[in-house]
Amino acid sequence: MNKTSALEHLKSKGYKYTDKREDILSYFEKENGYRSARELLENMRERYTGISFDTIYRNLHLFVDLDILESTILEGEKHFRIKCDSKHHHHFICLQCGDTREIRTCPMKDVEKELQDFAIEDHKFEIYGRCSTCKSA
Amino acid sequence: MNKTSALEHLKSKGYKYTDKREDILSYFEKENGYRSARELLENMRERYTGISFDTIYRNLHLFVDLDILESTILEGEKHFRIKCDSKHHHHFICLQCGDTREIRTCPMKDVEKELQDFAIEDHKFEIYGRCSTCKSA
DNA sequence: AATCAAATCGGAATCATTCTTATTTACAAA
DNA sequence: TTTGTAAATAAGAATGATTCCGATTTGATT
Numbered sequence: 001m002n003k004t005s006a007l008e009h010l011k012s013k014g015y016k017y018t019d020k021r022e023d024i025l026s027y028f029e030k031e032n033g034y035r036s037a038r039e040l041l042e043n044m045r046e047r048y049t050g051i052s053f054d055t056i057y058r059n060l061h062l063f064v065d066l067d068i069l070e071s072t073i074l075e076g077e078k079h080f081r082i083k084c085d086s087k088h089h090h091h092f093i094c095l096q097c098g099d100t101r102e103i104r105t106c107p108m109k110d111v112e113k114e115l116q117d118f119a120i121e122d123h124k125f126e127i128y129g130r131c132s133t134c135k136s137a
Numbered sequence: 138m139n140k141t142s143a144l145e146h147l148k149s150k151g152y153k154y155t156d157k158r159e160d161i162l163s164y165f166e167k168e169n170g171y172r173s174a175r176e177l178l179e180n181m182r183e184r185y186t187g188i189s190f191d192t193i194y195r196n197l198h199l200f201v202d203l204d205i206l207e208s209t210i211l212e213g214e215k216h217f218r219i220k221c222d223s224k225h226h227h228h229f230i231c232l233q234c235g236d237t238r239e240i241r242t243c244p245m246k247d248v249e250k251e252l253q254d255f256a257i258e259d260h261k262f263e264i265y266g267r268c269s270t271c272k273s274a
Numbered sequence: 275a276a277t278c279a280a281a282t283c284g285g286a287a288t289c290a291t292t293c294t295t296a297t298t299t300a301c302a303a304a
Numbered sequence: 305t306t307t308g309t310a311a312a313t314a315a316g317a318a319t320g321a322t323t324c325c326g327a328t329t330t331g332a333t334t
Contacts, residue, residue: 016280016331037321052283057322059281073210076291077321092252103251107244111264114240115229121266127248129258153300153311174290189314194291196312213322214290 001083003029006068013066020048024059025068025082033099034072034079072126074098094131103127138220140166143205150203157185161196162205162219170236171209171216209263211235231268240264 003025011017027043028035037056044051060080063069069080072093079098092101108123140162144154152158164180165172174193181188197217200206206217209230216235229238245260 014280018281018331020282050283052285053322054284054324055282073213076210076215078213092255092257094255095258101252101255103248105244105247105251107242107262108264110242111240114242115238115264115266117269118229118231118238119267119272120229120264121232123262123264125244125260125262127245127252127257127260129252130256132254135256151311155300155312157313187314189316190291191293191315192313 001068001085006063006066009066009068015062020044020051020055021059023047024056024063028069028080028082031081033097034074034081034093035098036074036077036079038077040080072124090125090127092127092129092131094134095128096130096134099131099133101131138205138222143200143203146203146205152199157181157188157192158196160184161193161200165206165217165219168218170234171211171218171230172235173211173214173216175214177217209261227262227264229264229266229268231271232265233267233271236268236270238268 003022006025007017007022010021015021023044024040027040037053037060040060041051041053041056044056060069060071064071064080067083070083071078071080073079074093074095081098081100084102086102088106090103090106092103094100103125107125111123112120140159143162144159147158148154160181161177164177174190174197177197178188178190178193181193197206197208197215201208201217204220207220208215208217210216211230211232218235218237221239223239225243227240227243229240231237240262244262248260249257
């Protein structure tokens with residue numbers, strides 16, 4: 001997912017273009033990992049001094065609903081990243097900086113046999129730790 | 138983990154016996170899944186009308202630290218279950234009732250090769266859905 | 275330019291959780 | 305058995321993330 005196709009997607013669904021929406025998308029496009037609402041807010045305030053929590057949260061959730069962003073909870077706080085283009089995969093997540101690394105392994109194939117009588121709706125496989133940069137710092 | 142060995146573990150670490158601690162352990166021993174602090178509180182209030190949030194949370198976190206309980210976040214809220222006895226494994230979790238089913242598959246072996254330069258500290262593999270009971274209800 | 279729904283602002287409200295202070299209790303030592 | 309003391313608890317205030325609400329502004333259509 002990138003900013004251009006996200007903006008097209010928004011437009012096609014009848015949502016309006018706003019400079020703040022473009023700005024949020026720019027932010028996540030250039031970040032390589034999970035960022036909190038607060039991190040986004042602080043970044044946005046440099047350009048929009050009066051921006052409100054409501055705008056941040058409303059758009060974050062809209063973007064998650066539209067599959068433009070994906071989210072996870074890190075240390076009790078929701079974090080967001082731009083949705084990856086590549087096909088189904090999982091992430092290593094650095095607990096210090098939030099940056100991610102794709103993991104191609106997905107264990108669900110093996111697991112489905114074990115769960116015949118259950119209705120599987122979702123799954124989460126995440127690996128946590130320190131990336132090489134944070135590890136040596 | 139069961140109530141008896143949990144109480145012994147508490148004692149051996151110098152923590153005191155209290156009827157509320159025993160009660161919390163009884164609750165989780167008889168439940169087969171993840172329960173929220175609020176669910177525990179409501180259950181405890183039937184016997185201890187004046188019990189405080191603080192007692193609930195303090196003990197839940199103590200028990201997690203002592204490996205008596207394990208926790209995860211479901212729909213934005215921390216949930217707890219008694220630590221399983223069997224060796225390392227993961228869970229299917231019913232999003233409706235919180236009950237769990239053991240999954241023997243763990244994908245970490247395959248993944249470690251992919252992450253040579255990262256310091257792996259933890260991982261989470263959970264499958265979400267409806268258990269057979271909730272599915273048909 | 276006029277219209278109108280969508281988007282935003284500002285701040286109050288909510289919800290889970292944590293903290294603080296005073297009081298009570300378990301347990302060990304006398 | 306009484307006493308001393310640190311641990312545990314109660315009650316409620318405080319916090320932090322998130323959501324809600326009424327009023328205002330703005331984007332896009334007419």
